[in-house]
Amino acid sequence: MAVASLKNLKNLNDGRMPKRKKKVNSPWGGFFFVLPSIIAMAIFVYGMIGWTVRYSFSNRTSAWKKDMSFAGMARYTELLQDPEFTHAFSNLLKFTIVFMIGTLISGLIMALLLEKGIRGEGFFRSTYLYPMAISFIAMGTSWRWLMDSAKGDRATGLNLIFDRIGLGFLENTWYTSIKGSMFAMALPAIWQMSGYVMALFLAGFRGIPDDLREAARVDGASEFKIYRHILFPQLSPTFLTILIILGHISMKVFDLIYGIASKGYVTKVLAIYMWQVIFDFQNYAKGAAIAIVILLMIAVVVIPYLIYVNKTEEAK
Amino acid sequence: MKSTKATLITGATWIIAVTYFFPVAWMFINSFKTENDAASLTPKFIFTPTLEGFSRLADRGMVDYLTNSLMASVISTALVLLLAIPAAYALSVRPIVKVQDALFFFISTRFMPAAASILPLFIIFKNLRVLDNIFALSLVYAAMNLPIAIWMMRSFLSEVPHEVIEASRIDGANFETELWSVVLPIVLPGIAAVALICFIFSWNEYFFSVLLTSANAKTTPPFLASFVDGRGQFLAVLSAASTVAALPVILAGWFAQKQLVRGLAMGAVK
Numbered sequence: 214m215a216v217a218s219l220k221n222l223k224n225l226n227d228g229r230m231p232k233r234k235k236k237v238n239s240p241w242g243g244f245f246f247v248l249p250s251i252i253a254m255a256i257f258v259y260g261m262i263g264w265t266v267r268y269s270f271s272n273r274t275s276a277w278k279k280d281m282s283f284a285g286m287a288r289y290t291e292l293l294q295d296p297e298f299t300h301a302f303s304n305l306l307k308f309t310i311v312f313m314i315g316t317l318i319s320g321l322i323m324a325l326l327l328e329k330g331i332r333g334e335g336f337f338r339s340t341y342l343y344p345m346a347i348s349f350i351a352m353g354t355s356w357r358w359l360m361d362s363a364k365g366d367r368a369t370g371l372n373l374i375f376d377r378i379g380l381g382f383l384e385n386t387w388y389t390s391i392k393g394s395m396f397a398m399a400l401p402a403i404w405q406m407s408g409y410v411m412a413l414f415l416a417g418f419r420g421i422p423d424d425l426r427e428a429a430r431v432d433g434a435s436e437f438k439i440y441r442h443i444l445f446p447q448l449s450p451t452f453l454t455i456l457i458i459l460g461h462i463s464m465k466v467f468d469l470i471y472g473i474a475s476k477g478y479v480t481k482v483l484a485i486y487m488w489q490v491i492f493d494f495q496n497y498a499k500g501a502a503i504a505i506v507i508l509l510m511i512a513v514v515v516i517p518y519l520i521y522v523n524k525t526e527e528a529k
Numbered sequence: 530m531k532s533t534k535a536t537l538i539t540g541a542t543w544i545i546a547v548t549y550f551f552p553v554a555w556m557f558i559n560s561f562k563t564e565n566d567a568a569s570l571t572p573k574f575i576f577t578p579t580l581e582g583f584s585r586l587a588d589r590g591m592v593d594y595l596t597n598s599l600m601a602s603v604i605s606t607a608l609v610l611l612l613a614i615p616a617a618y619a620l621s622v623r624p625i626v627k628v629q630d631a632l633f634f635f636i637s638t639r640f641m642p643a644a645a646s647i648l649p650l651f652i653i654f655k656n657l658r659v660l661d662n663i664f665a666l667s668l669v670y671a672a673m674n675l676p677i678a679i680w681m682m683r684s685f686l687s688e689v690p691h692e693v694i695e696a697s698r699i700d701g702a703n704f705e706t707e708l709w710s711v712v713l714p715i716v717l718p719g720i721a722a723v724a725l726i727c728f729i730f731s732w733n734e735y736f737f738s739v740l741l742t743s744a745n746a747k748t749t750p751p752f753l754a755s756f757v758d759g760r761g762q763f764l765a766v767l768s769a770a771s772t773v774a775a776l777p778v779i780l781a782g783w784f785a786q787k788q789l790v791r792g793l794a795m796g797a798v799k
Contacts, residue, residue, distance in 0.1 A: 243615075243618065243619025243620070244619065246615035246616050246618060246619035247615075247616045247619045247620060247631055249612055249616075250612050250613070250616040250635070250675055250679060251631065251634065251635075253612070253672055253675060254634070254635060254638045254672065254675060254676060257638075257646070257669075257672040258638040258641050258646060258672075259638070259641075260649075261645070261646030261649045261650060262641065262645045262646060264648075264649035265645050265646065265648055265649055268648060268649070322545075323545060326538055326541055326542050326545070327542065329538075331535075331538060331539060331542060332539075335786070335790075336546075337542050337545075337546055338790060339782060339786050339789070339790050340546045340549055340550060341545070341546070341549060342790055342793050342794065343553075343778075343779075343782050343789075343793075344549065344552075344553075345793050346729050346733075346778045346781075346782065346789065346793055347553065347733070347775045347778050347779075348732070348733035348735070348749075348750055348753075348774055348775065348778075349733075349735075350733075350735050350750040350751075350753045350754050350774075351556075351733075351750075351753055351770075351771035351772075351774045351775050352552060352553075352556070352771070352775075353753075353754075353771075354556055354559075354764070354767050354768055354771045355552040355553070355555050355556045355768075355771075356552060358555070358764065359552065359555075366570075367570060368570075369570060369572070373570075373572070401552075404549065404552070408549075408793075409793065409794065412790075412793070412794035413794070416794070461640050464642065465642045465643070465644065467644070467735075467736055468735050468736065468750075471735070471754065472735075472753075472754065475754075483644075484642070484644050487644055488644075491647070491648055491651075492740065497648060500648060501648055503644075504642070504644045504645045504647070504648065505645065507642050507644050507645065508641065508642055508644075508645040511640060511641070511642060515637075515640045516637075519633060519636065519637055519640075523629055523630075523633045526629055
């Protein structure tokens with residue numbers, strides 16, 4: 214995956230480039246060490262996915278009536294005519310766009326700030342990264358308070374801050390109104406993931422040999438030009454990795470939204486709708502079809518990327 | 530000129546850091562308030578701290594949920610290490626053929642959405658009568674964390690200097706000695722990072738837990754989520770619950786900062 218960029222993470226601490234590893238003998242010796250894990254993952258992930266696919270093509274539209282007869286694309290065409298599905302789908306797309314752009318920009322800013330090695334870098338690095346480690350179900354508490362929709366005299370959280378510093382016009386209803394709900398929801402998501410983007414960028418910067426910058430500086434290039442023409446082009450694999458990782462996290466999003474707004478309509482995304490259809494409405498087949506839609510959205514982006522990375526790694 | 534720029538950069542870094550810390554700090558502060566103080570419209574920063582919120586959690590049986598979370602996280606982490614260390618070893622120190630393909634396979638499973646496996650899992654659990662069983666849930670968590678553990682572990686193992694292994698082989702070390710007394714001590718910090726990440730991911734996991742458990746094996750996140758519907762009320766007690774739930778992560782960040790940062794930076798493919 215991420216192979217190239219994640220390998221660079223080693224540079225985070227020591228600034229050295231990883232050593233090329235030599236091939237060793239005994240090609241089959243370790244095979245039995247890997248086999249149990251391969252079997253476990255094949256069953257747990259691909260076995261279950263296959264099963265879900267089977268459900269999505271069936272007539273099992275209730276939990277109790279065990280009708281597994283083949284229904285063709287019936288469940289999928291049902292989805293296309295289901296306004297709630299299209300609503301969740303477009304919500305997810307809106308969320309994805311805002312989340313990806315926001316996280317990319319804030320992560321890049323953090324990396325640029327830390328990149329030159331400021332004092333206490335380690336402290337800032339972990340402060341920016343830690344939101345990723347805290348359960349979003351737990352953080353929902355704070356975010357609901359911060360993004361409370363009450364205005365004026367009854368305002369709390371961010372609205373209160375806006376009110377006090379004279380930016381009252383910025384007060385808004387956050388995730389509770391249909392218009393801006395997904396934009397508001399992207400805020401905690403950006404908070405959660407931009408530290409990770411920072412780590413990837415930082416590792417990328419550290420992986421670029423210092424000579425390159427020095428040479429450009431000697432030639433009289435400005436700081437801006439050095440970034441624009443020398444450093445950023447080197448980071449294009451990092452950009453790609455970040456986009457793929459953020460994209461697939463976004464398609465899966467569930468905890469983060471559930472922790473703040475539960476199953477509310479205005480912030481409903483595909484994973485939450487799937488949850489409702491399967492476990493609240495007990496429509497197994499239709500829920501399976503939604504799960505497969507999520508899967509396909511991810512696969513379309515991730516599989517070509519993985520194949521590409523796999524090939525470039527082998528060529529090395 | 531130069532120093533102005535440096536001051537600006539330091540200032541910006543601090544502003545971001547404080548902003549970043551605020552949601553967690555706020556949760557922490559609220560957890561020591563009375564419900565009245567927490568519900569106050571003007572945010573109160575000065576108040577008489579109370580442990581009322583925490584004691585009400587204990588009345589609600591949070592200790593049981595925490596125990597369940599702890600069990601699921603520890604069992605699954607142990608299982609993951611048991612499988613991942615040999616697998617990663619075979620993929621790095623003694624590479625098998627087609628290493629890239631195996632890694633590709635593992636990482637591909639990590640990208641797949643949990644949503645696509647939840648329905649069959651639920652049905653299997655129901656048929657095997659292991660719904661609401663903490664051991665069964667731990668198995669799911671182990672499978673969930675296995676690919677990233679193998680991936681991280683392999684990366685740490687590839688850093689072991691080749692000369693060290695060669696030297697031990699020349700000294701006639703057999704496979705077990707090579708693994709246990711030569712390689713493992715070197716990668717111990719790496720193993721700690723992997724274990725920490727697996728623990729945290731299991732500790733925070735909500736999606737599988739809320740579905741596959743109910744009364745007996747329920748973990749902390751579903752317990753927290755059961756508060757979500759009551760909007761605006763119980764802010765203090767909910768903050769206390771969230772603080773307790775986030776505490777292991779915050780403590781881990783304190784004591785094992787290096788491992789955590791490294792693990793997080795590598796482990797994002799959730």
